[in-house]
Amino acid sequence: MPHFNLAFLGFGHVGKALAELLLRKSEDIHQENGVTWKVTGIATGSHGMAINPSGLNLQQALACANAGEPLSSLSSAPIIDTLDFIRQCGADVLFEMLPVNYESGQPAIHYIQTALEMGMHVATANKGPVVHAYHELTNLARSRGVRFYFESAVMDGAPVFGLFRETLPAARILGFRGVLNSTTNLILSRMEDGESYKEALQYAQSIGIAETDPSGDVDGWDAAIKVAALTTVLMGVPIKPQDVDRKGIRGISVEDVAQAKAEGKRWKLVCEARWVGNQLQATVAPQKVGVDSPLYGVEGTSSIVQIESDVLGKLSLIEEDPSPHTTAYGLLADFLNAVR
Numbered sequence: 038m039p040h041f042n043l044a045f046l047g048f049g050h051v052g053k054a055l056a057e058l059l060l061r062k063s064e065d066i067h068q069e070n071g072v073t074w075k076v077t078g079i080a081t082g083s084h085g086m087a088i089n090p091s092g093l094n095l096q097q098a099l100a101c102a103n104a105g106e107p108l109s110s111l112s113s114a115p116i117i118d119t120l121d122f123i124r125q126c127g128a129d130v131l132f133e134m135l136p137v138n139y140e141s142g143q144p145a146i147h148y149i150q151t152a153l154e155m156g157m158h159v160a161t162a163n164k165g166p167v168v169h170a171y172h173e174l175t176n177l178a179r180s181r182g183v184r185f186y187f188e189s190a191v192m193d194g195a196p197v198f199g200l201f202r203e204t205l206p207a208a209r210i211l212g213f214r215g216v217l218n219s220t221t222n223l224i225l226s227r228m229e230d231g232e233s234y235k236e237a238l239q240y241a242q243s244i245g246i247a248e249t250d251p252s253g254d255v256d257g258w259d260a261a262i263k264v265a266a267l268t269t270v271l272m273g274v275p276i277k278p279q280d281v282d283r284k285g286i287r288g289i290s291v292e293d294v295a296q297a298k299a300e301g302k303r304w305k306l307v308c309e310a311r312w313v314g315n316q317l318q319a320t321v322a323p324q325k326v327g328v329d330s331p332l333y334g335v336e337g338t339s340s341i342v343q344i345e346s347d348v349l350g351k352l353s354l355i356e357e358d359p360s361p362h363t364t365a366y367g368l369l370a371d372f373l374n375a376v377r
Contacts, residue, residue, distance in 0.1 A: 038071055038072070038073055039071065039072050039073070039376065040072075040073045040074065040075075041072065041073075041074045041129040041130055041372075041376060042074070042075060042076075042077040042126075042127055042128045042129050042130070043059075043074055043075070043076045043077065043128055043129070043130050043131075043132065043372070044076065044077060044078035044079070044080075044088075044122075044123070044126040044127075044128035044130070044131050044132065044157075045076065045078065045079045045080065045132050045134065046080050046119070046122075046123070046131060046132065046133045046134060046135060046148060047080070047081065047082070047132075047133065047134030047135050048079050048080070048081040048084065048098070048102055048108070048134075049081075049134065050245075050361040051134050051162055051189075051361045051364045051365055051368075052079075052081075052132070052134050053099055053102060053103070053361075054360075054361035054362045054364065054365035055132060055134075055365035055368050055369065056076070056095045056098065056099055057099070057362075057365075058362065058365045058366060058369055059074070059076075059095065059369065060095055060096070062369065066373070070373055070377075072373070072376065075091075075092035075093075076092060076093050076095055076098075077089060077090055077091075077092060077093065077126050077127050077128055078093070078122060078125070078126030078127070078128060079093060079098055079108055080116075080119060080122045080126075081102070081108060082135075084101065084102055084105070084106070084107055084108050085107040085108045085109035085112075086108060086109060086112065086116045086119075086122050087108040087109060087110075087111040087112035087116075088112055088113060088114055088116060088122065088125050088126050088127070089111065089112065089113040090113070090127050091113075093111055094111070097111060098111060119144070119148060120147075120148070120151060123148060123151050123152055123155070124151070124155065128152075128157055129157060129158065129376075130157060130158045130159075130160065130372050130375065130376070131149075131152040131157045131158070131159050131160075132160050132161075132162075132368050132372070133145055133148060133149055133152075133159060133160070133161040133162070133163055133166075134161070134162050134163065134368070135148075135163055136163075137163055137164050137165045137259075137262065138165045139165065139253070139258050139261075139262050139278050141165070141169060142163075142165030142166045142168060142169030142170055143165075143169075145161070145163050145165055145166050146165070146166045146169060146170045146174070149161065149166050149170075149174055149185070150170075150173075150174065150177060153174065153177045153178050153181055153183060153185060154177065154181065156181050156182070156183060157183060158178075158183045158184045158185075158186075158372070158375040158376065159174075159178070159183070159184070159185050159186070160186050160187070160188075160189075160368045160371035160372050160375065161185075161186075161187045161189070161190065161368075162187075162189035162190060162364055162367065162368060163187075163190060164187075164190045164191065164262045164263060164265075164266050165262070166187070167187045167190050167266045167269065167270065168262055168265045168266050168269060168276075168277060168278065169277070171266075171269050171270060171275065172275065183375070184371075184374075184375035186198075186371035186374065186375055187266075187371070188367035188368070188370055188371050189364045189365075189367030189368050189371070190263075190266055191217065191263045191266055191267060191342075192217065192340055192342065192354070192356050192359070193356060193359040193360075193363040193364040193366075193367055194356075194359070194363040194364055194365070194366035194367035194368075194370065195340075195354055195356040195359075195363075195367075196354075196367075196370070197267070197271075197342060197354060198270055198271075199370070199374065200354070201270070201271050201344075205346065205348075205349075207348075208346045208347065208348045208349065209346060209347040209348075210271045210272050210344060210345070210346050211311060211312060211345045211346060211347060212272075212309070212310055212311025212312060212344075212345050213267055213271070213308075213309070213310055213311070213342055213343060213344045213345065214307065214308070214309045214311075214332070214342075214343050214345075215307070215308050215309075215332070215340065215341050215342035215343055216305050216306065216307065216308070216332050216335050216339075216340050216341050217259075217260050217263045217264070217308045217340050217342065218254055218257075218259050218260040218263070218306055218308075218340075219246060219337075219338035219339075219340060219359065220241050220246050220247045220251065220254035220255070220259075220338075221254055221255060221257075221260070221285075221286050221306040222305065222306065222335065222336070222337065222338065222339065222340065223237070223240075223241050223246055223337050223338050224237040224238055224241055224247075224255070224286065225237075225286065225289065225294065225303070225304050225305065225306070226336045226337050227240060228289070228291055228294045228304075229294055229298060229303065231291070232291075233291055234286075234287070234289065234290070234291070238251060238255070246338060255285050255286055255287055256283075256285035256287065257283040257284060257285040257286075257306065257321040257322075258278060258283070260283075260306055260308050260321040261278040261281040261283045261308075261321050262278040263308060264278075264281050264308045264309070264310055264319050264320075264321060265277055265278050265280070265281060265319070267310065267342070268310045268317065268319055271344070272310065272317070274317050276317070276319060280319065281319045281320065281321055282318070282319065282320040282321070282322070283320070283321045283322070284321065284322040284323065285306070285321075285323075286304075286306055286323050288323075289304055289323055297325045300325070300327075301327060301328060302325040302326060302327045302333075303325065303326055303333055304323050304324070304325055305323070305324060305325075305326050305332050305333075305335070306321065306322070306323055307320075307321070307322060307323070307324040307326070307332065308320075308321050308342075309321075311345070331343055331353050331355075335355065337358060338358050338359060339355065339356060339357045339358055339359075340355070340356050340359070341353060341354065341355045341356070342354050
């Protein structure tokens with residue numbers, strides 16, 4: 038029966054959710070996929086790092102992380118830095134869950150390269166490496182006989198990339214349109230109920246959806262890097278977030294939202310890319326959408342992408358109220374698909 042050693046690079050909300058999911062699904066993974074596993078390494082930015090070739094106790098690691106205690110107390114050997122952790126952890130699969138770098142994708146790209154060169158499969162929830170090094174990392178993985186997967190990079194665990202990779206052979210993607218940023222969708226939904234932009238943003242921050250510095254969301258950078266990831270992978274056109282014509286939601290007022298509501302419409306931060314002649318146009322911008330659009334009914338933190346191909350017309354994928362657990366599932370699915 039195949040056995041795999043797993044390592045976590047990042048142990049925040051998503052990493053802890055993945056640990057909980059692995060524990061909860063352990064028997065299903067064994068029975069349905071014929072796979073056994075143990076975690077041999079966990080690296081964090083704020084709670085230290087731990088490796089143990091015999092396997093770390095995940096329950097104990099979760100307890101340490103939740104209590105703010107250092108994971109280094111669980112380690113069987115000293116660790117110098119992150120690269121040393123990757124080289125020492127003895128993993129067959131690395132889960133990479135670091136914060137995104139919109140501009141360069143580093144240092145995650147370097148860490149993933151190191152893992153792939155050592156013959157590890159890599160599953161990442163990070164959009165940066167997908168946008169800034171998709172072809173390089175995919176080709177490196179292929180040359181080492183492993184996989185570089187990233188289902189959780191866009192729409193959490195919804196199978197956007199897997200759908201294209203596994204079930205749409207020979208399809209040509211002509212374009213896509215969607216609502217891909219949960220924070221802005223939540224803010225605009227609450228503004229429909231009369232809250233000001235500031236009040237809606239403060240609520241999003243209070244529940245952990247928006248960061249203390251919300252500019253990545255409200256100025257459209259998160260949406261732009263998701264557009265770049267989808268365009269790079271699904272349409273075969275590698276672009277960067279800076280190439281996306283981008284406008285955020287800061288200029289949308291309560292009066293604008295009320296006027297749209299009176300017209301039977303809603304404001305959404307719409308992500309789009311499509312061929313116009315021989316030119317690819319990629320945009321992120323607030324738009325008013327009516328009831329005839331599938332984007333209209335997507336509320337709160339939910340998201341949607343509508344993909345248009347030359348064989349199936351328009352195909353929509355909707356994810357309702359995602360959480361760290363749905364992101365974690367995307368990583369788990371990548372692991373199982375990689376080792377099949």
